Amino acid sequence: MGRAPCCDKSNVKRGPWSPEEDAKLKQFIEKYGTAGNWIALPQKAGLKRCGKSCRLRWLNYLRPNIKHGDFSDDEDRVICSLYANIGSRWSSIAAQLPGRTDNDIKNYWNTKLKKKLMGLNNIIPSSNYNQRSPFFPSQIASPQPQPQPHMISSFFRDTSNAVVCNNKSINFSLGSNQYCDYLQSQDRLVNSLKYCTLKDSNNLLMFGGTDVASCFSSDGSCSHQMRYEKEIKKEREIGNCNFSNYEETHQNFILDYGIGNNIISQHDEKPNHVCLGSNTQNDQLQYDVEQVKQLIGRGSGSDGNNNNNSLFFNDENKTDERGMYYYLGTHLN
């Protein structure tokens, strides 16, 4: 038995909306709102349309402040960045682009942006790709990560493309405004890190999550995510900690961070405080470094150029050649 239709298909108009229908719907909603019931709305508004169709027409076309027309470079960057992080969750992406609808973004991605980026990647010689990344060869726990549903899972790179791994430090590139020509290595890294177990099995660290909502940072570049098991409790322990971007999913704490909203920034207004999870500078919430260290590990200093995505672990014994702590992230100096 199939699913019951949402309306009587034989009795509703389909296809493109006429200006008269648009006017009726707009007038009705502006006067009465939707009353939380789209199904009943068309009849009340005198429209021979399915409620779902009315909803779609309103959300995608008629509601105020809808932006039509070309996407700006900044919007391109945001879309790419978010797509790289969360995949085809168009409504989440649209939420970060005022005036744009999920449908618009989806169409734009499928018809233009994807091709644009594929074109860029095609002109990069494959020898520039990092074909293998020897990250944590012995620490990557099974099962191996499955390929992401989207082909291109990251489009950005840093100005530093160093990928170095030894037993003390790891440098890699994440985040920037430039289109990426070595997507594969970055993908591998991100996927590997998801399965990197640290200290104990409860401290599973995820980096560059693709399965949870993300944010974009104030400079328009991408941000990445850390998921740190059992941290909801600690987050609460901090007290005033009210992160602007986190989700409670499967009892994990998810923290957005990235370029422009560094874990630790020298440019923070308050000394010895850290900005975490934000979309804009104004949204950034600042927390005492010492408290955050307890939460996520050692923080790094920013390089002053918004090029630092460093994240330090809570392991006193692991320091790099600079005497800094074992970290994941980018540093250019």
Added chain:
DNA sequence: AAACAGTGCAACCGCCTTGAG
């Protein structure tokens, strides 16, 4: 000018989630 191919986008479909009863 006509035929055909390619493109863009509005609208639809159907699955999944949510929440009220």
Added chain:
DNA sequence: CCTCAAGGCGGTTGCACTGTT
């Protein structure tokens, strides 16, 4: 809990428009 209607969402379709031969 369970059920089910309604909303939300991502994937897909169909058609109008534009470009090319």
